[in-house]
Amino acid sequence: MQLDSQLDSETGNELLRQAWVQFSGAESYTDYCQYWLELMCTRIGGVTMATLVLDSGENGFLPSAIWPEKSQPDEEFTALIEEGIEEASGLVHSLASGSYGVAFPIRLDDELAGVVALSLNVPHIVLPEVMEQIQWGSAWIELLVRRQRGKEQTEQFDRLSGAVDLLAAVLSEARFQPSALRFVNELAAAYGCDRVSFGLTKSRQTEVTALSHSAQFGKKMNLIRRLSGVMDEAILQRGVISYNAAATDESQLVMREHAQFSQSGGNANILTIPLHSGDDYFGAVTLERPVGQAFDEQEQGRICSIVALSSEVLRNKQNQDSSWYQHLYRSTKTQLQRLFGAGYLGRKLILTSIALVCLFFTFATGTYRVAADSVLEGEVRRAVVAPFEGYLDDAQVKAGDRVSAGQEMSRLDDRDLTLEKLGYLSEGAKLQRQYEEAVANRDRAEAKILQAQLEQNLAQLNLIESQLQRTRLKAPFDGLVVSGDLSQRLGSAVEQGEVLFEVAPLERYRVILWIDEHRMADIDNGQQGRLILNSLPEQSFAFSVSQVTPVTEARDGGNYFRVEAQLQDISPGLRPGMEGVGKVEIDDRRLIWIWSYPLIQWVKLKLWSWIP
Structure with a gap:
């Protein structure tokens, strides 16, 4: 019995030593996680299943290691992992199989970085010790995550630094062609390329614009035509093509042009990156290396970042160097594409509405009218004037009043005329008696003279009567008094012919x-x-x-x-x-x-x- 116990102890120590050796020699991120989980299970003992779940960023929490390998967790174990992620704290549950389920969070600066879940067949009394061992062992995973994030940040910084340096070199040139040549030369020197080519799409075909270490080149050269086909191949497939003549092709992209170019004098390693702004693919960059210098994933990422940052600057410089009619053509083409292509629904609705309105007003007719300021006047405007010089005695109407034909509107003072009438009446009576006496005395000459004086007196009386009647100013017809207000002039003098009222008809x-x-x-x-x-x-x-x-x-x-x-x-x-x-x-x-x-x-x- 003692011998068996000793053999089990030696076997356990050997397994633990092998687990430490494997963990210490782990080179990749995946091996590190898997060997760490095996080491933890070996140290704890009684583990039937274990899983390490880590935060992968955009994809959320994903399994990074499972023990035993290729085992499948059941629903109960999966629920334990999900609860550990949700609660972000240590958990212990009794499982339906009679074992215990343990979930322990792995934190990084108060942030949940992952969860370790185990299924154990151990006594209940050792569970605190198990949790303690997991807590101590999780420091290795925290160190791994920190190293991984530090590495990613370093790569990101290096990538950004390289992109900014190259962008500064491109911006230092004032014109497009020197900028493009500086771009391909700097890119070739930075990544050890035999040749770097830069091309822009023109009339649905890519035209090579700049070639590293070549200030001038013929656009009808076979090399240039084949490079144009290589760039078109990447642009048409909307993806980065990395061609390696010595490696097995596992990509889903077509690389026929790349293979032909490599066989006809190109390099064995070709990387083509299409340039685009949204859905607009406007060019490509092709990098070439000799045999044995393939582009790895990290280099591809850095090169893509540099190209994406500098290509827009080069495109803008080309647009600035264009002539005015090229600017006009490009702007017109862009607007027509937006008008007749996909998207820009609001612009299309506005232009369609404007076109319909123009068509309507072009063919629709209406009555042409000439507008003018207008004023309403009476057809007749009769003036009521002073018949002679005198004084105002009364005024019954004023402007705005309606009058009827013959209605008295105003009256002049007639006292002088009345006295003058009485004088003429007494004088007439006197002349009448004298005339009768002359007739009785048969004095014909005297009678003729008196008769003439009587007629003169009668004429004066008639004049006075006429003036007395005209002291009553009356309306000439039914109408409206449009001007004249004498209520403030009673007793004042008026001149002969002075306009006192104006009357206009209402019909x-x-x-x-x-x-x-x-x-x-x-x-x-x-x-x-x-x-x-x-x-x-x-x-x-x-x-x-x-x-x-x-x-x-x-x-x-x-x-x-x-x-x-x-x-x-x-x-x-x-x-x-x-x-x-x-x-x-x-x-x-x-x-x-x-x-x-x-x-x-x-x-x-x-x-x-x-x-x-």
Whole structure:
């Protein structure tokens, strides 16, 4: 019994020693994880299954090692791993098989880096010791993760540093061609390439633009034509092609052009990187190395970063060196591709809407109208004037009042006329008695003289009566008083012929239109139109042009002709003096002409004034 125990101890020590040897000699990341897990299982003992799950970044938590190798965890063990990731703390569960399940988190700077899960057939009392051993052993995985991240950061820094250095070299050149030549030369020197080629797509075919260590080269050379085919092969497949003549082709990309180029005088190792901006592939870079100097994955990553950063700069320099008509052609081509190609739905909808609107206004017709400021006037405007010099005695109406025919509007003081009438009446009675006496005395001469004086007296009386009647100023017809307010002038003197009131009828109106001189050629007698007044915007009134007068007036910085029109629709709400906008209907024309006519007319006048 003691011998068997001793043999088991020696066997366990041997297994542990072998596990340490394997772990110490691990070279790759995968071997390190697998040998570490085997070492932990050997040290703990009683482990039936174990898994190491680590954070892989974008892909999440993935198994990095499993023991025994190629074993498949069941659902219960998988659930244990998922719970350990979710809880991020040490867990111990009893499994359905009677064993214990242990999950322990691996942390890195308070960040969950992974989980170790084990299935054990051990007594319950040793579980704390198991957790302690896993905690101590997890330091090796933390060290591995730190080294891996440090290595990635170093590679990223080296890649970025190389890309920035090469970009600085490219930017130091002012023109495109020297920049492209500097780019391929620097890239060839940095990565030990026999030849580096740079090409840009032109008319659906790649044209070699720069060749390392060659300032000039013929574009019809066989080498250049084959390089163009190599670049086209990578661009058409939208992927990086790494060709190695000595290695077995495991890539899914077609490499026929690369193989032919290598066999016809090219190098054994060829790396072609297509250049693109989004979905626009505009060129490629091809690097060549001799036999035994294949491009590994790290170099490919660095070269891709450098090329991606510098290619856009070279493309911009080429665009800047282009002539104006090349810029115009390229811009027009880009806009047409966006218009008729995929995407840019908003732009297409806007342009389609504009096209439909233009088509509509090109073929649609409407009534061409000439608009003008308008004022409403009475057809007749009668003035009520002072018949003679006198004094105002009374005023019954003022501007804005409605009057009827014969209505007294104002009255002049008639006291002087009344006294003068009485004087003439007494004088007439006297002359009448003298005339009768002369007739009785048969004095014919005296009778003739007195008769003449009587007739003169009667004429004076008639004049006085007429003046007394005219002291009552009356309305000539039914209408509206449009001017005159004598309520503040009672008792004041008036001159003969002084306008006291103006009266306009309410049943007959005329419209005064002020037509812009630029539109005057379209106006003629008999044309119809509509008037909308500022005070009655909800109602329009028809009118017809009755008179076009050659009278102009300067209004608002322009010249306007006075045009009279006869109002056809009469409304009780109309009043003389109302203002509004009238539109004279000319004829039917295209809407695009109606809207663009003022601009076209203005352009014609300006051109005429500028042309010598």
